[in-house]
Amino acid sequence: MTTTFTDAKLREALKVYFIMGSINCLKSPVEVLTEAICGGITMFQFREKGTNALVGEEKYALAEELQFICKKYKIPFIVNDDIALAQTLKADGVHIGQEDDPIPVVREQIGDKILGVSVHNVEEAKIALQKGADYFGVGPIFPTTTKADAKPASGVAILTELRMKGYSLPIVGIGGITAKNASQVIKAGADGVSVITAISLADNIVHATKVLNEAIIQNDRKN
Ligand SMILES: Cc1ncsc1CCOP(=O)(O)O
Ligand SMILES: C=C1C=NC(C)=NC1=N
Numbered sequence: 001m002t003t004t005f006t007d008a009k010l011r012e013a014l015k016v017y018f019i020m021g022s023i024n025c026l027k028s029p030v031e032v033l034t035e036a037i038c039g040g041i042t043m044f045q046f047r048e049k050g051t052n053a054l055v056g057e058e059k060y061a062l063a064e065e066l067q068f069i070c071k072k073y074k075i076p077f078i079v080n081d082d083i084a085l086a087q088t089l090k091a092d093g094v095h096i097g098q099e100d101d102p103i104p105v106v107r108e109q110i111g112d113k114i115l116g117v118s119v120h121n122v123e124e125a126k127i128a129l130q131k132g133a134d135y136f137g138v139g140p141i142f143p144t145t146t147k148a149d150a151k152p153a154s155g156v157a158i159l160t161e162l163r164m165k166g167y168s169l170p171i172v173g174i175g176g177i178t179a180k181n182a183s184q185v186i187k188a189g190a191d192g193v194s195v196i197t198a199i200s201l202a203d204n205i206v207h208a209t210k211v212l213n214e215a216i217i218q219n220d221r222k223n
């Protein structure tokens with residue numbers, strides 16, 4: 001899909017933003033993603049990272065397979081970190097962290113595709129917005145062990161602070177998010193939640209995703 005995303009469409013897509021790589025799965029990533037889509041995820045990020053992560057041809061082949069499933073169900077397909085892979089696959093966008101290539105360099109490479117940036121504080125947010133981020137991934141909101149080098153959990157205050165300071169672009173919270181705490185993230189001002197293990201390690205992935213979805217939708221209606 002190469003449609004350019006309006007803010008409104010991106011906010012919708014960020015509601016239940018599943019992130020996964022092979023090391024986050026107990027069974028076939030193809031099965032995990034298909035079940036997550038059946039459960040109602042709204043966007044997918046391929047994040048092949050960490051101990052025993054695939055590289056080279058194997059990584060490319062898995063990315064291609066997962067992108068094919070996303071295309072079939074019209075779910076936006078985002079690639080974490082690996083801009084070259086995103087370009088080769090003509091992904092819908094990329095997500096980069098503070099230590100990845102500079103935003104202008106990435107923007108030059110991807111054109112008007114989605115460019116998500118991880119931010120942890122107002123200073124990083126100011127720069128990322130100025131340089132052209134389309135959405136912020138903010139966290140870790142709650143404690144998580146999924147990302148080995150994650151910063152300490154900040155709680156939802158950072159989300160409220162960003163909104164209070166006028167950051168009105170699409171924002172997704174990330175880090176230790178589950179169906180139980182997702183509503184706090186939305187109430188604090190995020191447009192959606194990004195999760196890895198609450199979905200990828202669930203006993204019943206379809207059900208876990210549906211419950212997470214309900215937690216988000218319920219709360220949106222209240223706002
Ligand atoms: C990629 C990333 N960035 C901040 S926390 C995190 C890991 C989120 O994983 P989980 O949803 O399992 O806590
Ligand atoms: C680190 C990350 C933060 N936020 C998002 C959405 N994705 C990531 N990979």
Ligand SMILES: [Mg+2]
Pocket residue numbers: 080081095096097098100
């Ligand atoms: Mg990165």
